[in-house]
Amino acid sequence: MNSCPTRGMTVVRGWMVVVVALLGGAEGWGGAEAWGASPEETIAGAARRVVKLYGAGGVRGLEAYQTGILVSPGGHIVTVLSTVLDSDSIDCVLDDGRRYSATLLGADPRRELAVLSIAGEDFPCYELPPPDQLPTDPAGALKPVARVAPGGRVFALSNLFGVAVGDERVSAQHGVVSAVVPLEARRGAHEAPYRGDVYILDCTTSNPGSAGGALVDWRGRLVGMLGKELRSTATGVWLNYALPIDEVARGYRGVLGAGPDAEAASPDPDALPYDVALLGVVLVSDLLDKTPPFVESIRDGSVAAGAGLRPDDLLVAVNGRSVASRSAVQQRLAALADGDPVRLTVIRDGGIVECDLGTKPLAGRRP
Template identity: 60%
Template sequence: MRHVAVRFLVAVVVVVAAVGLHADGPATPRQVAASAARHVVKIYGAGGVRGLEAYQSGIILSPDGRIATVMSTVLDADDIECVLDDGRRFAATLVGVDPRRELAVLSIEATDLPACDVEAGRAGPGTRAMAISNLFGVAVGDERASVQRGVIAAVVPLEARRGAAEAPYAGDVYVLDFTTNNPGSPGGALVDARGRLLGMLGKELRSTASGIWLNYALPADELVAGCQEIVSGRVATTTGPTAAPFDLRALGLVLVPDLLGRTPPFVETVVPGSPAEQAGLRPDDLVVAVGARAVASRHALEMAVGSIVAGDPVRIAVIRDGRVVDCELGPRPEEARP
């Protein structure tokens, strides 16, 4: 089943690239905007508290309802809803996530959807682009997602930002010269002047050093590779809609339930014989850091552990009886599924 889906994704990339909008010569910006906006969906899920929006954007990858989006707290909901460009509403299920690229694939029960036309190659600096997203939740129902225009300013590794901005992904991104990464924008489409998909708008990312917000998109090749890995099950994959990006149970760590958006990461129980027990972790420990990264919530802890490359050691600092205790859990397991 998974292999069929993988082949299908590849087929989309090749076939659509051959019969896209550009086959008939240059299109007007009106045509490109109208055509490309059909591939962008509005996604509604968890959130709505200060600083955390309950909505984002997604891109229709296949006519049978595969939708790519950014892995975020919005997807931590029992009910995820996708609203298409034509106003149709669908309940979505989470197929899986790629914690490294902060990517998620959703699935909706639909057929004959307007799947997007993917540009397989990398675009260079100076490429004109349009960004289409559900920014600020301005558009509702059948109202078209918002369209912005600018150019790709640079193609650089996001790793250059590490330490300054919190992102597990360290590969190339398109840095954009226009303000694309707004609340609700993550998961939106970046298209070229002919409407072909160049990439997917990333999350809101701010330099902790300079306070500057970064506008960037994940290039299409990375997007497709990540989606293929998710669909094929080569990365942390879950079937339930409340999937966490990384299942801490693989380390033998059971935390208190994530009832609030910012539940502190208290240890509830430690699985006997697990790496967590061997490292000396105990119930009621409060996890405060993973490696050098401070974690204030259960969600942040999952994200931090999820971004550790499989095979690398997991180091966790906890507070116990008012003192910080360092614990070494050994290498992160390859397969995180239970």
């Protein structure tokens, strides 16, 4: 079993309990346990910094739970951007069973990373690398934040299948990094917007609830965050992967550095939303309150068509202000005066594309 009904610890590889001898490793960041610590001690130390998250969902294919990682003593949590967070109430349960209400601070749509906050202080947490210590190239040439090399032993900690509740500890899987490759994946018909490097793992982490979990090395140092359930674009098989720690840090600091842009995740509910169809854009229908703003179709002859917008584009900014949902797009556009310039930033095939739509059409006048 992957669950731990008591404060004991189970280490799993696939579905088998194993005892591992840990040799070698790579640079990680924050939270390292003492040299010579047993696997159980390493996992217990890491699990104290992992949280269980509960929000929207509960229907087939849309689970209402996932995992997060504490990254500041003041209660900041990094996790994946998903429909679980499309809720006005996000419950966060710590390793010791303490329960908090979490607030969505903002999101990085390209990395599909979200930052949450819980009220409190002195939380056990990982320290993410500062900007001046992040690698400047995909190979991670600058130390000390080197990436884990293929063959490196790792533990994946997450609330897979939602089996842990209250003060029950999250599950831990043991495996190795099989490869470090650019992500080429999709969810349904939509391509994943992130195309940077990820860790491909030999343990099955593509499970409901695993997204947002911690990938730690043999000393318990955080080296990555488990990704969401995605299929390989080339083969269609489910991918077991994690976002490297340097990309997690960039996404986290980008959200915090956005200032007022981070508020785009929660647009003013009293403002009258703007009809994006006036621009010739049809967005994917809302499944939940914060469905990501993917373009479903573009009207022929519209200003959007003339600007080069395409179906499956993911809108991430309006006039340089970040947006993370369909409603946020409508609110950002509503804040512009008639005749103001409209510039949409989208993610397409893993790249950033700027589209200039000219001036904002008058309300009630379709192009």
